[in-house]
Amino acid sequence: MGRTDNLTADASLAIAREATEAGAKIACRYFRAGIDNEFKRDRMDPVSKADQEAQARIIDVLDERDPAAAIVGEENDARKTVPESGAAWIIDPIDGTNNFVRGNRLWSVSLARTVDGEPVAAATTLPATDDTYAAGGDVVERNGVDHSVSDRTDPASLIVAPIFGLKQRDRDEYDHVTSYIHHELGDLRRLGSGQTSLAMVACGEIDAAISTVHMTAWDTVAGAHMVRAGGGRVTDLSGDRWRHDSDSLIATNGAVHEDVVASLRERLDRE
Structure with a gap:
């Protein structure tokens, strides 16, 4: 049985928006700036100073807004597994790093909050295209406008x-x-x-x-x-x-x- 959570889906979404925007500002400082990269497994798995600093900035926001929640993240020393009990934030400071380091605009800063292992809110921002996708409860938005999945069946x-x-x-x-x-x-x-x-x-x-x-x-x-x-x-x-x-x-x-x-x-x- 998980711990009682004191944040509503709307409150969680507001934090997600704030934190992704903060991380995106850091990442944008390095986009198309010719920064050096390190590599994790091989030459197709880069990590840059932008990833690391963006995640650190996101964690700063989360520590202030939701200090009891666990942090799961791709970079630095964040935990790598989602806890099955209690609240957690899951961070991808730059999703699409290969695009990012080559100057391609299709990369995002993404964040989700889970409670007892289930997501309750999420935000993904693409600062280079000026698009933000977000969902709290049962509505998804793009740039503040409600949207839904397609209706194609063929x-x-x-x-x-x-x-x-x-x-x-x-x-x-x-x-x-x-x-x-x-x-x-x-x-x-x-x-x-x-x-x-x-x-x-x-x-x-x-x-x-x-x-x-x-x-x-x-x-x-x-x-x-x-x-x-x-x-x-x-x-x-x-x-x-x-x-x-x-x-x-x-x-x-x-x-x-x-x-x-x-x-x-x-x-x-x-x-």
Whole structure:
């Protein structure tokens, strides 16, 4: 049984907005500024001073506004797992770092608050495109205007984003999913930012996002919450409700969900 939480979804959302904006201001100081990068696993996994300083600034805001909550974050020494009890903030200071370091505008600062492991509020801002996606309870907004998932039902009309990192061990899975999208759905969008992809599903800009491998909480939780707030569905490949520790993620507008899950599973079984 989790601890009693003293913040409403609206109050949590207000903090999420404030903290993402604070982190975005730091990140923007370095965008297209030619900063040096370090690398985690390989040359396709960069981390910059911007990531580290943006996360530190976000944590400053959270420590002031919600000091009892745990901090889960990609950078520095933040914890890496979502607690199953009590409140937590999940931070991705720059989602789409490869885009960021190359001067591509599709990167975001993303934040979600969970209580007992379930998201209650989220905000994802794309400062380089001046877009902010956010959800508290059961409404998703883009730039302060309510939105919802798309209403498309014809598989041939779906625009779908594969959400994968670039780990070598996942590349075969990535090949299978992109082949499925190309041959059985309408079109593919590889955006290079999982949180951006999920926010776009939530607001009807694209119709679905798919990963058949485990994705970290900071790459997914905020966006998954927004998809559900926008009326969509998020499950794993088995059709079970998606959680931060699931081993796959299928996010759709809901209307096509069962068809997409079934046809993807059938194709993967053949390969």
